[in-house]
Amino acid sequence: MRFATTRWRLAVLGAAIAPVVVLATAGATPAPLPTDAQVDLYQDGVATAGADSLLRLPRDMAATYLDGSRVLDPAALDPAWLATGLDPADGEVDRLTVxxxxxxxxxxxxxPRAARRAADASRAWLAAGDxxxxxxxxxxxxxxxxLDMHAMxxxxxxxxxxxxxxxxxVWPRxxxxxxxxYARTGHVDDALRVLDFLRSVQEPDGSFHARYLPDASGVPDERGLQSDGNGWALWSAWTVIDEIEDPGERAAAHERLAPLVDASTDYVLGxxxxxxxxxxxxxxYWEVHPTELTLGTAAPLLAGLxxxxxxxxxxxRWDRAADAARAALRLRAAVEERFGPQGYPRHASGGPQDAATTFALPPFQPTALSGADEAWRSSVMSMLRPAGGVAPGAGWRTDGISWTPQTALFALAGASTGEIEVxxxxxxxxxxxxxxxxxxxxxxxxDGSxxxxxPLTWSASLVVLTLAELEDQRAAGATLP
Known part of the structure; x- marks a missing residue:
């Protein structure tokens, strides 16, 4: 199932949008010529070993993995290179690091036997889903x-x-x-485990900090609260539940996620x-100090409601549904009124657009906000970078760098709105x-480097979600390569 229509959604949201036809529209402003900033590649990837060991690969290591895994092929490793040991100082470039x-x-x-066992377990995990x-x-x-998501x-x-x-x-987003x-590829247990972690670190008032230590012991710095995390957690929780067809398992998931959902909903309503x-x-998602309301905050909160x-x-749970419905209707109308007439810019006061134009579309919203389909198609022109990807926004620094999560968001928007070729x-x-x-x-x-x-987990998950959406298009009759 995918975003099953409920009695409430039919009453509240209306008809679905028509598919878009082209990505860029005439009159879009191209990005200014950038300087070519240089950033190192900090590592080439990750690897797994045994039941739970995660390794970071140095930037000059092109890994050879056993099929269907992130397990390094022992036959492709240089014993002399490994003899110097794993990097105890966790340097950025030189050695393998656990x-x-x-x-x-x-x-x-x-x-080789240990590697085969680990790879067999990875292949069994792949086979358990899609x-x-x-x-x-x-x-x-x-x-x-x-596999990178799973390793991380x-x-x-x-x-x-x-x-x-x-x-x-761990960023809640x-x-x-x-x-x-995970849910969209049949790994619901893994999805629930990830959401369980979010609940374990959620603040008593239901809020989330920007990020957390992976042992759930607290936060690593003073970045403070970041409210889009609540919206994303609620959107994710429904995506997970919506993939569960067995009634008993679905009911169990509702019960398991209720503390996260209730706390997040109450916080957003407040x-x-x-x-x-x-x-x-x-x-x-820009990770900068806020000066005013952004679409990158408002749209995820709407998706969460x-x-x-x-x-x-x-x-x-009809009383709770009614509260969420009323708030979603009011917030949707407010976002359309404040952001829509200006083409859904980053800030409520206007200005350049950013990749949050995609947050106003499916799969984050059940139907696109008024004018949002035109906005995301036009926004790409001002965000393009020389290598062919996009920056986080048109107002981002002109350093020539493409960012893969924002590029992948455009891929997901295309898949979710019927723009298969895009x-x-x-x-x-x-x-x-x-x-x-x-x-x-x-x-x-x-230069394309x-x-x-x-890997960046957000980018990997967006690629997986995009491919899952394309599978939906295939099931609906679209022809894919």
Missing amino acids: IAGSTLATDQLLD VPGAGTRFADLGESAL TLTNGASLAAASPRWRY DSSFTAAA LLDPETALPPPSSD EGALSIYADAE AESWLDWLDQHRTASGAIPEKVLA PAAVA
Whole structure:
């Protein structure tokens, strides 16, 4: 199932949008010529060993994995290179580093029997769900993205944003996308485990900080609360529940997720201004101090209320459904009124657009906000970068760098609104700019080189979600390669 229509949604939301036809519209403003900034590739990918060990690969290592896994092939490893040992200082470029799970001796990586056992377990996990993109030219991209997500999810449900030290934390936003991607590929138990972790770190008032330590012991810094996390958690929770067909399992998931859903819904309802129906400013996916309300905060909160509405209606918790429905209606109207006439810019006061135009579309909203389909098609022109991807927004620094999560958001928007060729084009670009180990990096430089952390879990989960949406299009009769 996918976003099943409920009695409440029919009454509240109306008819679905018509598919868009082209991505860019005439009159869009191209991005200014950038400078060509240089950023290192901090690592080439990740690997797994044994039951729970996660390793970060140095940037100059092109890994050879055993099929269907992120287990390094012992036959492709250089014993002399491994003899110098794993990197105890966790340097950025030189050595293999165990960053989570059990400690390892280097000879364990050379043990073919241990490697085969680990790879067999990985292949069994893949077989228990669906490999996104199977049978298409995106088969390897989809399997690699799913395996990287799986590798970066720890046994306690903590979904690491990336393996490098400054990213080795759990963002509620990124984790919500990971859980949704697991559910959409048949790995509901993993999805629930990721959402369980979010509930375990949720603040007593239902809020979320920007990010958390992976052992659930607290926050790593003073970034403070970031309200879009509540919206994403609610959207993700409904995505997960909506994928469960067995009535008993669905009821169990409702019960399991109720504390997260109730606390998040109450927090979001409490954020909305009684007069304007809008939330206060908050940091969003740009990770900068807020100066005013952004679409990157308002749209995820709307997606969360829509998710809460569906969850409560599906569970026949009608009083809660009514509260969520009223708030969603008011917030939707307020976002359309404040952002819509200006083409859905980043800020409520106007100005350049950013990738949050995609948040006003399916699969985040059950139907596109008024004018949002035109906005996301036009916004890409001002965000394009020399290598062919996009920046986080038109107002982002002009450094020539493409960002893969925002590029993948455009792919997902295309797939979800019927723009199959657009989605495939973005997926092709992401596929072509992976590291030598097959990981999707966070950034791509102006010359096309992968940069920063690889893999980035948010980008991997967005690729998985895009491929799952394309599978839906195939099931509906579209022709895919």
